[in-house]
Amino acid sequence: MDSIKENIIEGSIVGKKPTISDVARLAGVSKKTVSRVINSEPNVGAKTLSKVKKVIEDLDYSPNPQARGLAFSRSFLLAMIYDNPNASFITDAMYGALGQCRPNGYELVVHPCDATQASLHDDIIKFIRRTKIDGVILLPPLSESNDLINKLKAIKCNYVRLVSVISDDVAHMVHFNDREAVKDIAEHLIALGHRDIGFIKGPDNSKSSAERHDVFRDALEQNGVHLGANQIVFGANTFQSGVDCAVQLLKSDNPPTAIFASNDEMAIGVMVTAQKMGIDIPSELTIIGFDDTPQASKVWPALTTVNLKVKEMGKLATLKLLALCNNNIGLAKTIKSELVPTLVRRETTAPPPILRG
Amino acid sequence: MDSIKENIIEGSIVGKKPTISDVARLAGVSKKTVSRVINSEPNVGAKTLSKVKKVIEDLDYSPNPQARGLAFSRSFLLAMIYDNPNASFITDAMYGALGQCRPNGYELVVHPCDATQASLHDDIIKFIRRTKIDGVILLPPLSESNDLINKLKAIKCNYVRLVSVISDDVAHMVHFNDREAVKDIAEHLIALGHRDIGFIKGPDNSKSSAERHDVFRDALEQNGVHLGANQIVFGANTFQSGVDCAVQLLKSDNPPTAIFASNDEMAIGVMVTAQKMGIDIPSELTIIGFDDTPQASKVWPALTTVNLKVKEMGKLATLKLLALCNNNIGLAKTIKSELVPTLVRRETTAPPPILRG
DNA sequence: TGGTGTTATGATACCGGTGTCAATTACTGT
DNA sequence: ACAGTAATTGACACCGGTATCATAACACCA
Numbered sequence: 001m002d003s004i005k006e007n008i009i010e011g012s013i014v015g016k017k018p019t020i021s022d023v024a025r026l027a028g029v030s031k032k033t034v035s036r037v038i039n040s041e042p043n044v045g046a047k048t049l050s051k052v053k054k055v056i057e058d059l060d061y062s063p064n065p066q067a068r069g070l071a072f073s074r075s076f077l078l079a080m081i082y083d084n085p086n087a088s089f090i091t092d093a094m095y096g097a098l099g100q101c102r103p104n105g106y107e108l109v110v111h112p113c114d115a116t117q118a119s120l121h122d123d124i125i126k127f128i129r130r131t132k133i134d135g136v137i138l139l140p141p142l143s144e145s146n147d148l149i150n151k152l153k154a155i156k157c158n159y160v161r162l163v164s165v166i167s168d169d170v171a172h173m174v175h176f177n178d179r180e181a182v183k184d185i186a187e188h189l190i191a192l193g194h195r196d197i198g199f200i201k202g203p204d205n206s207k208s209s210a211e212r213h214d215v216f217r218d219a220l221e222q223n224g225v226h227l228g229a230n231q232i233v234f235g236a237n238t239f240q241s242g243v244d245c246a247v248q249l250l251k252s253d254n255p256p257t258a259i260f261a262s263n264d265e266m267a268i269g270v271m272v273t274a275q276k277m278g279i280d281i282p283s284e285l286t287i288i289g290f291d292d293t294p295q296a297s298k299v300w301p302a303l304t305t306v307n308l309k310v311k312e313m314g315k316l317a318t319l320k321l322l323a324l325c326n327n328n329i330g331l332a333k334t335i336k337s338e339l340v341p342t343l344v345r346r347e348t349t350a351p352p353p354i355l356r357g
Numbered sequence: 358m359d360s361i362k363e364n365i366i367e368g369s370i371v372g373k374k375p376t377i378s379d380v381a382r383l384a385g386v387s388k389k390t391v392s393r394v395i396n397s398e399p400n401v402g403a404k405t406l407s408k409v410k411k412v413i414e415d416l417d418y419s420p421n422p423q424a425r426g427l428a429f430s431r432s433f434l435l436a437m438i439y440d441n442p443n444a445s446f447i448t449d450a451m452y453g454a455l456g457q458c459r460p461n462g463y464e465l466v467v468h469p470c471d472a473t474q475a476s477l478h479d480d481i482i483k484f485i486r487r488t489k490i491d492g493v494i495l496l497p498p499l500s501e502s503n504d505l506i507n508k509l510k511a512i513k514c515n516y517v518r519l520v521s522v523i524s525d526d527v528a529h530m531v532h533f534n535d536r537e538a539v540k541d542i543a544e545h546l547i548a549l550g551h552r553d554i555g556f557i558k559g560p561d562n563s564k565s566s567a568e569r570h571d572v573f574r575d576a577l578e579q580n581g582v583h584l585g586a587n588q589i590v591f592g593a594n595t596f597q598s599g600v601d602c603a604v605q606l607l608k609s610d611n612p613p614t615a616i617f618a619s620n621d622e623m624a625i626g627v628m629v630t631a632q633k634m635g636i637d638i639p640s641e642l643t644i645i646g647f648d649d650t651p652q653a654s655k656v657w658p659a660l661t662t663v664n665l666k667v668k669e670m671g672k673l674a675t676l677k678l679l680a681l682c683n684n685n686i687g688l689a690k691t692i693k694s695e696l697v698p699t700l701v702r703r704e705t706t707a708p709p710p711i712l713r714g
Numbered sequence: 715t716g717g718t719g720t721t722a723t724g725a726t727a728c729c730g731g732t733g734t735c736a737a738t739t740a741c742t743g744t
Numbered sequence: 745a746c747a748g749t750a751a752t753t754g755a756c757a758c759c760g761g762t763a764t765c766a767t768a769a770c771a772c773c774a
Contacts, residue, residue: 017486019730030754035732043751045740062487066426067730070759075423077464087651091444098469107434107488109464110451129374130419131464239655265655272657294444295652298596298622300629376760387724392762400722424760427729715774722769729762739752744745 018059027055038063075132076106078321080314081124082139083115086237086265088293089310093139093162096314104322109133115141121148128157135159135321137314141206143173158324160317160332162310164208171324171332174317174339178208178290179215181306181341185288186219188343189258193351194286195225198249198256200235200242200266212262212290231256235266242269250277250285257352258286264293264305271299271348282350292344301347308341375416384412395420432489433463435678437671438481439496440472443594443622445650446667450496450519453671461679466490472498478505485514492516492678494671498563500530515681517674517689519667521565528681528689531674531696535565535647536572538663538698542645543576545700546615550708551643552582555606555613557592557599557623569619569647588613592623599626607634607642614709615643621650621662628656628705639707649701658704665698 020038024031029048036044037052044052055061069075080097082090094110101108111127113120128136135158142148143161152159161173189197199216202209217227233248235241242261246269249256261267267289271281279285281301289296292307316336323332377395381388386405393401394409401409412418426432437454439447451467458465468484470477485493492515499505500518509516518530546554556573559566574584590605592598599618603626606613618624624646628638636642638658646653649664673693680689 020732021730031731032733032754033752036753039732043753045752048752060486062483064427064730065488066423066432067759068732069423070421070427070761071730071732073759087444087448091448094467095469098467107466110455110467112452112455126419131422239651268655272655275657294596295655298625298629298652299656300632378760388761389724389763390722393723396762400720402722405722421760424729425762427731428760428762430729717774718772720769720771722767724767725765727762727764729760731759733758734756735754736756737752737754739750741750742748744747 017064018061020061020063023052023055023059023061026059027052069132074134074325077109077131077133078106078318078325079109079111079128079131079133079136080139081111081113081136081142083113083120083142084139086263086291086293088295089291089308090139092310093137093314093317096311096316097137097318100315100318100322106134106322111136113142121145121151124148125151125155128152129155133157134325137317137321138162140164140208144207158321160321160324162313162317164211170337171320171329174313174320174337176308176310176313176339176341178212178306178308178341181290181308181343182212182215183219184343185260185306186216186223188345188349189260189286189288190220190223190225192258192286192349193354194256194258196254196256196258196352197225197227197231198259199227199232200245200249200259200261200270201232202235202237202262204234209262216260230254235262237263237265239265239269242266243273244269246270246273250274250279256285257354258288258349260288260290262290264289264291264296264303267303267305267348268295268299271303282348284353286350286352287348296344297346304346304349305344306341307344309339313339374421375418377418377420380409380412380416380418383416384409426489431491431682434466434488434490435463435675435682436466436468436485436488436490436493437496438468438470438493438499440470440477440499441496443620443648443650445652446648446665447496449667450494450671450674453668453673454494454675457672457675457679463491463679468493470499478502478508481505482508482512485509486512490514491682494674494678495519497521497565501564515678517678517681519670519674521568527694528677528686531670531677531694533665533667533670533696533698535569535663535665535698538647538665538700539569539572540576541700542617542663543573543580545702545706546617546643546645547577547580547582549615549643549706550711551613551615553611553613553615553709554582554584554588555616556584556589557602557606557616557618557627558589559592559594559619561591566619573617587611592619594620594622596622596626599623600630601626603627603630607631607636613642614711615645615706617645617647619647621646621648621653621660624660624662624705625652625656628660639705641710643707643709644705653701654703661703661706662701663698664701666696670696 020031020034023034034052065076080094098108138161140162143163163173164176164178167173201213220227233245235245259270261270267287270287274281274285289303289305292305296303296305320332320335377388377391380391391409422433437451455465495518497519500520520530521533521535524530558570577584590602592602616627618627624644627644631638631642646660646662649662653660653662677689677692
């Protein structure tokens, strides 16, 4: 007779999943009424409501997302897109996002991509059109590309970007104000007594690299410390480039007493290099990183760095994106879009040797 | 007239995406014929074929995955499910999987979950039923649960698991033979001359923890070295537990000259602790980890550890899963399912002090 | 040239949901 | 009691694909 019910009664779920028609039949109502219940639409009689809900419960029914997506012209899929090699940044952002996706009936698709590909942006657009993804979260440095943003707008794709540079498009971005953090670092170094400071800049193609450089230089300048050209070296945000930059800085005629690296990965490269050279940290060399990756607290000595609150950013970005997917731009605008990173003081910072006992 | 074509001609894609009906109309054929072309079905005339292909090209048409999924009763979605806190293991596996998903028209959904939840397995089943995911890749230690496997079988969900324990169900698993690696570690330590060896075991709920323990003990025993009860401590696979275990081992009456930690995370905890205690690595203490996480080569001295080839495992698992999704169990069986980890010798291993100059 | 067996193609139902709009039922106030 | 309005409900088309099966076109051979 009723094969659906039998399947359930038998204890394990076998055969096909129940459909909206099964629910409708068993509840003695039309498909449309069941649909109303599923989507919490108004104007359903109290008796009908509880009857349908009971059947849904009994059958352990859940709507088919493909069918739903087809009817709604939606996929209930969000994507996190990035060309960033920094695994901890990504996982943090991902966890922040996932926590908001699931409860709202969305799933998250991860889409790492290759920044060296010339067709990168077009490939992303193709990906979105092909999958019918409802919206995307863009991680830096990809999020800094206006070209990509314009292409997303052209296909009317919802997006939220995680960026360090300020913009007034508050509905579509979460901003981590690392200017403040960089200032904090400069002032911390000055307060400790450092005057010969080395700076490892991130790759040139990233706006936030330039920004960190400018802010750091200006903040030092305001305290009467000049960042000379030979005290600035260029890294690639990788461990190895941290090693290379450290060699360059520490083997110069006038080695710095403190080094600020634009990310933790490079800062740890500096640490390892200094230790190999027999330089003690922090008594002979102060090091500060940026990102507060899990490794930062797992090296010896523990690295002083900046926590960007990436997980929180992933969460806020997702909330905004969900609002946008529901055409609620007003809501997206009201969700907090600025996070202030914090300087995490650990064990790699100390006054320079000249000021010590 | 033809709004679709106009949209394309105007340069940017606006309005709705073309559908199969648009293609059919412009090519002067039926929807079904276009469907045949899309799915590379046989029995399509050469002239018709090229005509349809041209229209698809011109329109930049791609089929709607929701509609396709609905008709095929498939979602073209795979999920990677894990309760593992080890970020690098996961990202490696993820990258390995992604490389195979995309070219085959599948997307990957990430599904981390909370191992402390009692309803964990049922939640996973619900997730699969709700999303209509076509197949799942299970990462350890979740992949070791027979209960979960049985539940997956009950709902006929395709799965492939990454496991360290051997099983004959070769179509549904990729096996990393860490027994060999653990043996290599034991023999390496013996060869260096170590006789007082400490072992940090992983959490009790994991089969691979027990296995690593057994194999390590036996391999030492075969070389005439006994692993005493007070030389075995229990860790939780976290950095902090590495610290705790190190304290326990190093402050004992008879501290070991070498420590093998069941994962890198704990091994690095041991390193940091030893360094804080003024113990030099490797001259006074040899340390070996397991996993070859990115951090292993980014600590000082660089950690000797075992590379599990996780990315390759992710790739193989995905290939198997895709074969299973296409009901090709035979193919799934023939895909390589055993990987031999390699011992990566770096800088944390040396002969014990007693044997040194 | 006609009969036969393939190959190529299309009409129509269907996958499992939602939107529209008309029909039915339930409340109002007088 | 009864018109008037609001709340509830369902019939049916539709979203964009695929499966089935009947039919049309073609090739082959006697």
